[in-house]
Amino acid sequence: MVRMIMHGCNGKMGQVISDICREDSEIEIVAGIDPYTGKENPYPVFSELEKCRVEADVVVDFAAAFAVDGLLDYCVNRRLPVVLCTTGLSEAQLAKVEETGSQVAVLKSANMSLGVNTLMDLLENAAKVLAPAGFDIEIVEKHHNQKVDAPSGTALALADSINEALDQAYEYKYDRTQERKKRDRKEIGIQAVRGGNIVGEHEVIFAGMDEVIEIKHTAYSKAIFGKGAVEAAKFLAGKPAGIYDMKDVIAAGK
Helix, strand or coil, X not given: CXXXXXXXXXXXXXXXXXXXXXXXXXXXXXXXXXXXXXXXXXXXXXXCXXXXXXXXXXXXXXXXXXXXXXXXXXXXXXXXXXXXXXXXXXXXXXXXXXXXXXCCEEEEXXXXXXXHHHHHHHHHHHHHHHXXXXXXXXXXXXXXXXXXXXXXXXXXXXXXXXXXXXXXXCEEECCCCCCCCCCCCCEEEEEEEECCCCCEEEEEEEEECCEEEEEEEEECCCHHHHHHHHHHXXXXXXXXXXXXXXXXXXXXXX
């Protein structure tokens, strides 16, 4: 049984993960950390990191970017592996993540969905076959109207996985309205759509002569990110220091 501390337990994703863990016999939340303590949970909740001395095997973080620095220090001091799900980290924080990874196990991924990360593997293989055959590559991502960043981090991660398979040979094109010229063969177009309450949709298009291949992932709820985080926690518990991502979780399950 993996013993987990939930950092940001009373937020939306913290509560989603709490529900998932209640139904999973392989993991248990033994403590939560959240400045808001007005919700009832089946585990003790601490308003500050320093107050939590409960024995655990791993920490899962779904809180806010400003709280990540303190969390990383806490995990180093207690020698606790940590699954970082919070996004929007600064360059300085990302550097601190790397430094922390030299002392404890840290898992960070642009998207915690098992489906999206499996999709990345598929795209790498597809790109190696289709790009040399002259197929153009386009990515279209769709999210709710409250999302402020565009393109999404997941869209960029998908593009990166394709580009890595192609030896970083392709340029990313976000906006074609500023120049009047035909599409370059070695570019990946990335377009963002914002509207309604779309949780997340990512479609990768390989367009060739007389044939088109479309690979698509649709998220219908945020629970998929919680499920991925729980699987990541089970994977990371007991791992040596280092930087891990969801590809490692998927590889371990093969």
